[in-house]
Structure formats: structure tokens, C-alpha cells
Amino acid sequence: MPTWLSVLLEILKITIPALIVFLTVYYLLKQYLEKQYQFRLLEFRQNQAKTTVPLRLQAYERLSLFCERIAIPNLLLRLRAENQKAGALRVALLMAIQQEFEHNITQQVYVSEKLWEIIKIARNDALTIINGLAEKVDPQADAAEFANFLLNYVNSQETSTLEKALIAIKKEAGTLFA
Numbered sequence: 810m811p812t813w814l815s816v817l818l819e820i821l822k823i824t825i826p827a828l829i830v831f832l833t834v835y836y837l838l839k840q841y842l843e844k845q846y847q848f849r850l851l852e853f854r855q856n857q858a859k860t861t862v863p864l865r866l867q868a869y870e871r872l873s874l875f876c877e878r879i880a881i882p883n884l885l886l887r888l889r890a891e892n893q894k895a896g897a898l899r900v901a902l903l904m905a906i907q908q909e910f911e912h913n914i915t916q917q918v919y920v921s922e923k924l925w926e927i928i929k930i931a932r933n934d935a936l937t938i939i940n941g942l943a944e945k946v947d948p949q950a951d952a953a954e955f956a957n958f959l960l961n962y963v964n965s966q967e968t969s970t971l972e973k974a975l976i977a978i979k980k981e982a983g984t985l986f987a
Contacts, residue, residue: 867919869978869981880935885956887905903939
């Protein structure tokens with residue numbers, strides 16, 4: 810047998826087992842690093858959930874409170890004053906709704922876009938009701954007349970957009986625990 814062939818066989822005797830060991834170590838190391846990555850990712854998500862779940866729950870609470878505070882009967886209880894005119898009550902109601910909305914606008918970061926749209930629709934509906942019914946009452950009339958008109962309208966409705974918004978809030982908040 811020629812010497813170059815024996816040298817080649819000796820090289821192959823050393824190279825093939827080394828190559829097998831290398832590939833085995835590579836495969837095992839790759840598997841180990843993938844498991845470590847998955848573990849770290851799971852750990853990160855758990856830590857993130859610990860932070861975001863309380864913030865999201867707080868957002869749902871605040872938006873529920875927002876819906877309750879801009880409900881027309883609740884607004885009337887807070888804002889109606891003696892010797893107040895219908896026009897002044899209208900302005901006070903509109904301003905209160907806008908201030909409540911501005912106070913809670915940052916909550917949109919923690920809720921879904923769909924829920925935030927529902928909240929905005931509920932707010933706009935309350936504004937529309939107040940403005941629409943205010944057109945039917947003389948601005949110089951007594952605020953009690955306008956308030957009664959508003960309450961009669963609200964009581965005649967089966968479900969309001971605010972009630973639908975509260976249901977949507979509860980439904981989305983429930984998904985955190987499903």
C-alpha cells in the first residue's frame with residue numbers, strides 16, 4: 810500500500826471520529842440553547858404579565874367608573890343647582906363629560922382598540938343626547954325642566970350605549986382570567 814494512502818487512512822481515522830464528536834456536541838449545544846431561550850422567553854412573559862395585568866385591571870376599573878360618571882342621571886345629580894338655567898346645565902353637562910374623558914384618555918393604552926372605540930361611541934352618544942334634547946328646550950328655561958326631559962328620555966331607552974360599554978369592559982376584563 811502506498812504511503813500517501815496510509816497517511817490518508819490515518820487522517821480519516823482521526824477526522825471521522827472528531828467530526829462525529831463535533832456534530833454531536835453541536836446538536837446537543839443547539840438543543841440546550843434553544844431550551845434556554847424558551848425558558849427565558851417564558852420567564853420574561855410571566856414578569857411582563859405580573860406588571861401589565863394590574864395596570865389593565867386598573868384601566869378597566871377606571872373606564873367603568875368613567876361610564877358611570879357620564880351617565881346622564883349621575884351627571885344631573887352632581888351638576889344640577891338651584892336657580893340654574895337649562896343652557897347653563899347643558900354646558901355643565903358637556904364640560905363634565907369632556908373633562909371625565911380627558912381624565913381617562915390614557916387608559917386607551919391598556920385596552921383593545923375595539924373597546925376604546927366603544928367607549929368613545931358611548932361618550933359621543935351621551936353628548937349627542939344632551940345636545941339633541943337641549944335643542945328642544947329654551948336655554949332660559951329652568952334647569953329642572955331640561956333635567957326632567959333628559960331623565961324621561963333616558964328612562965324610555967331600553968339599553969344605553971353606556972350599558973353596552975360596561976358590558977364590553979366586563980367581557981374584555983374577563984379575558985384576562987380565561
